[in-house]
Amino acid sequence: MANDSSAPYQLVPTNSYNTELLQDTQSSFQPPNDDARLDRIQFGNQQHIPPAAPSQQNHTTVESDPIPSNTEPNPPKTKKIARRTKVTASRAAAPARVEKQIDRGKKPRRSFDLDERAATACTRELGSCARCKMQKSRCVRNPLNPDGPCMRCLSDSAIINIPCLRKKIPDARFTPAKDCPEPYWTTRWATMDVKEIDVWASSEVRTLVLTQDIGSAKDVLTVRMIVPLPGDSLTRTWMSKSTGERFHHQTAPWAIMNMTRTAHEPSVNIDNYIEDFINHFVNPNDKLLVDTYLMAFRLSTSSKVEEERVLLRNVLRLWVAARRGTKPQRVIGEEKLGMLPQTLDRNRYDYGEVPVPPVISAQLSLLREALIIRPWTQEVRSQLEALVAKKKPESWLTVYLVMFILLHNCSLLTAYFMKKAKNLRLHDKYHAIAILEELHFSVSILLTYYHYVNKGALCFATGHASSRDIQRLKLDDDQLSFLIFSAKEVKRLEPSMKKAREESLFHHEYYFISQLYDLNWVLPEHTVASVQ
Template identity: 35%
Template structure:
């Protein structure tokens, strides 16, 4: 018998791992007792040392090895495969690579002295005629067989110190969107580390081709809601590092049940509260500045939530039940873009029979809407309704310019408790899950998920506009000598908006889906949109055309927005409208 080729060091493709159904070759096709017969099909081989496949050591060639092949799979799928019934081995020679997938890294010695890898499965011997069919057991035990997994090679340490330094710098500075989306190394310019990366600099910039700037941004870094109370206007100093503890010292008296609402829905949340003994740092009054610039104060009794976990669960239920009512109250007429887009997303989440939507898409939309709802609860003053008002009268706040005029405010410490678990427990978790899933879906670059990423980006941008407006209103309410109550936070909101817009425009190469050049056939075949989705795209195109001039003035601070300074950032369409801006580039707030 002629020597059989030893183990191959050729790279193994992942396609070779799938199990196959073997078609045995007739016995006696190759006479294993006649070495001369075998020799005419295979060149003589010298004994070789059996070694395992070593991974490349250079960074550019480094690959992670895929799973090992199923034995004989190369014969069925590779260039040596011949249809069953033909003379595959007699008509043409079989290349040695066809045998390489059959052997592992071990070494055995044949009766002819050649060293070969261990035969991993007897089925290949029967199929190649190297073992008599008469010795083959009955049954279908050999019809299929699993692959054998090898231990994947681990990447070693860098041997090139310059490459190590470049990698460390890239990790520190971050990869730009273009390199991240194309999955290529983002090499920074050593002479200008904060400037465009080398790959972006090499892009041939044409006046007719839209090119996004080199931006090192991550979706998961977006800030989407206020971080807490405004410094200097805290309601209590009890809880540090966002850790919410129960009240330790209660005043004599029984628990009471109150109903609170922010006014966006026709619903309320019931909370069990009790009077507590104040400690230094607890605020016991509500303050505001009236239209004449005079600071107003009103004393509020010290009540707090008794069971924080129960209150948190009540709010979780309320957010799900009150979402649609909140949208109706906030989003304006049904014929406006905000209303149509939000309720399209809501209906997609509710429709369990929507076969155009993947489960991951439905989950992302649900997370986004829930996150949007929680942000509304922390940007609106809560009031107490019902019979139990903790001893406060309806005329406690008698200033018509105050949003709590003839309403009952919640006690400050109680409000701080609600803010704390909404922001640091509910919102933080929703934000992380939403942004991680959005970044994953965006970087997959699947055309089918385009509509979902658009809807999520639309809702998050609108949310940023709302929290930005709230920050300005809070500063005016408390007579601050600045436009924003939290200036650093507002700039973080804007950075988050630019991040979302940058990824959206990069993936869409501008606004193509909303342009007249995009045909319905393209939307159906590429984005797999149904009739309702295409109707939304048509409506959005029309709305863009009708408001183009108004939005351009808004972006540039011209027309009605001239000399209004930061006021344009409070407009609910300021960030949303930039989704439809041709040749978009990020703007920085002064």
């Protein structure tokens, strides 16, 4: 398939092969003569070392163990003993390193000199860039510009146009970092450690049902009345969008009775209602988004490769957990804990509904962060890094789907913080600038490794696939149809993608996703702080 370098957005790059260089190399190769033969000849995992010349041989002989007679009924096993005690003249003269090599059956590594040791120590201390890490080589910094690109990225061999970014996939963040639950709800928890409440106002236990109005997903909680402490909020407070007036709605002093046991309920909901969350948060009129999420959802249960199946499932779990933190809950069912519906603000989303007590909201935030988001973030990081490091063509589709979901997740979080800035009537366009800059930089880390794996070549670029592409990626008919359709959609959406990037619309759904298809991708010039 011919490369079309003029097209700025392409779907799936693959590796390219320089066959002419291979033919020239083969034609210029000359076999060595007998006089230039190697001194060591490899046989499987052992090496045979020819004896030295007679004048150079060590005439010291070592008596070997006697060979057992064939008439003995059970001759002893002498293989391991012989390897330790039998010493031939040529082996006695061999260096210790060669003898160690013969025992282990592998080539020893050459000792580093002082300069190499210093460079290796510097790489371990300061980190390796993406290119050097993927090539498993020493990342040597430029002595004239230590903070700039490394020597390998500056060399002529650096064909792939990716930034010299000294970060790893485990350095990326996928959700906003939290040190403690929201302090305006309660100050009972200074960290994200799960600590149970041990002082209660009553022994009465009730069942409270909460919903976010996302399909049939709901949380069933066992709650108990608490003794309010300083820092516990007993009211829901907000500012009117239209007038700026501050409202206060009274709630009840209740909390979750057993947080550790309750933590299993949200995780079950996440597994059971992934498709409901996709239908709720993904625009149903956007076929590229819908088809990509549904393909990831299907492969999370049907992929033949277990590590890819688990990775997709964990990414979707993490995506759902992030969405749950951006949409408020309300009380449903008969049990209302004596609270009244909110009737103060007609323009508020929960008008006529019963709000959740703030302490319960803080507990759910803690459980979501400590027992769901953090463990699954760690799993996704390690699993994605391992899959990318393998550089297997048949795993490309899984890597693409994971990157797509994580980048779209960042767009949704950015849109959430823009909406929050409006609700708080801030002068800035976005709320929590530092958090967003960390999330956006994490996207750059993911894109750096993604474009390195793709190598900048073309595949499915014009909406059709070659037989080589299908064979390399090991696609079935459903996956092939999905990629062909996606290529056409990317081409159709190219104007809106280009506009989102040129105008730095970080909250646009395709601002980050469009960078997957840019073969000339570079780090963005503008950040969320520069557009305030």
